[in-house]
Amino acid sequence: xxxxxxxxxxxxxxxxxxxxxxxxxxxxxxxxxxxxxxxxxxxxxxxxxxxxxxxxxxxxxxxxxxxxxxxxxxxxxxxxxxxxxxxxxxxxxxxxxxxxxxxxxxxxxxxxxxxxxxxxxxxxxxxxxxxxxxxxxxxx
Amino acid sequence: xxxxxxxxxxxxxxxxxxxxxxxxxxxxxxxxxxxxxxxxxxxxxxxxxxxxxxxxxxxxxxxxxxxxxxxxxxxxxxxxxxxxxxxxxxxxxxxxxxxxxxxxxxxxxxxxxxxxxxxxxxxxxxxxxxxxxxxx
Numbered sequence: 670x671x672x673x674x675x676x677x678x679x680x681x682x683x684x685x686x687x688x689x690x691x692x693x694x695x696x697x698x699x700x701x702x703x704x705x706x707x708x709x710x711x712x713x714x715x716x717x718x719x720x721x722x723x724x725x726x727x728x729x730x731x732x733x734x735x736x737x738x739x740x741x742x743x744x745x746x747x748x749x750x751x752x753x754x755x756x757x758x759x760x761x762x763x764x765x766x767x768x769x770x771x772x773x774x775x776x777x778x779x780x781x782x783x784x785x786x787x788x789x790x791x792x793x794x795x796x797x798x799x800x801x802x803x804x805x806x807x808x809x
Numbered sequence: 810x811x812x813x814x815x816x817x818x819x820x821x822x823x824x825x826x827x828x829x830x831x832x833x834x835x836x837x838x839x840x841x842x843x844x845x846x847x848x849x850x851x852x853x854x855x856x857x858x859x860x861x862x863x864x865x866x867x868x869x870x871x872x873x874x875x876x877x878x879x880x881x882x883x884x885x886x887x888x889x890x891x892x893x894x895x896x897x898x899x900x901x902x903x904x905x906x907x908x909x910x911x912x913x914x915x916x917x918x919x920x921x922x923x924x925x926x927x928x929x930x931x932x933x934x935x936x937x938x939x940x941x942x943x944x945x
Binding site for chain 1: 917
């Protein structure tokens with residue numbers, strides 16, 4: 670195993686371990702709200718730093734930074750049977766969130782995996798949720 | 810003798826499959842639903858390892874039809890994802906997956922008062938299930 674493979678492995682292990690700095694807006698800092706009801710806690714990368722936003726029952730709507738590219742990662746345990754526990758990581762990169770807007774981060778199970786999607790909550794959509802286009806990821 | 814043994818095995822396995830039940834009241838799976846995905850309702854059905862993927866999809870549609878009748882909405886539009894709902898891509902079957910050996914299915918639903926292109930009617934779906942139950 671060369672050093673590059675070792676570093677890649679360590680980086681992957683760190684990204685899956687769920688560690689990240691807590692993020693909270695500074696006084697007066699504009700934010701967007703993301704509903705995390707389907708994801709629970711979320712890791713996101715911004716400016717090469719990794720942050721953790723904790724969510725759960727009763728705290729689903731959480732503030733997020735605006736105007737910058739955000740890379741979201743959600744890893745969930747999705748099931749178990751006799752000797753196995755199954756988890757799946759979904760990733761989504763948003764070019765930027767807009768201040769004052771409300772979003773919904775959707776974690777969906779699909780055949781052979783999972784996916785993460787971001788929607789803006791808006792009356793402009795016939796169903797009240799408008800998909801946000803993803804951009805190429807740059808995980809930290 | 811062989812046929813008899815196979816019949817007993819199949820009968821035994823089918824008896825272990827997740828029944829049509831509320832998931833909150835069972836450890837082997839069942840249906841659940843939640844509202845508030847924009848204007849959509851998400852309906853899910855989880856099965857155990859003895860339940861087929863086809864059965865969890867059928868049970869999901871059955872539960873959607875029940876919810877529609879309860880809400881006094883005779884029709885519904887079914888979508889496999891929110892993304893498809895936004896773009897008006899309706900589905901005749903829910904989205905499904907298998908985790909290990911356990912299948913699950915879900916759909917996003919918009920309940921309607923009137924028929925619309927791509928909409929399904931709840932009453933005939935429930936009637937079909939009543940006939941199936943009556944034959945048991």
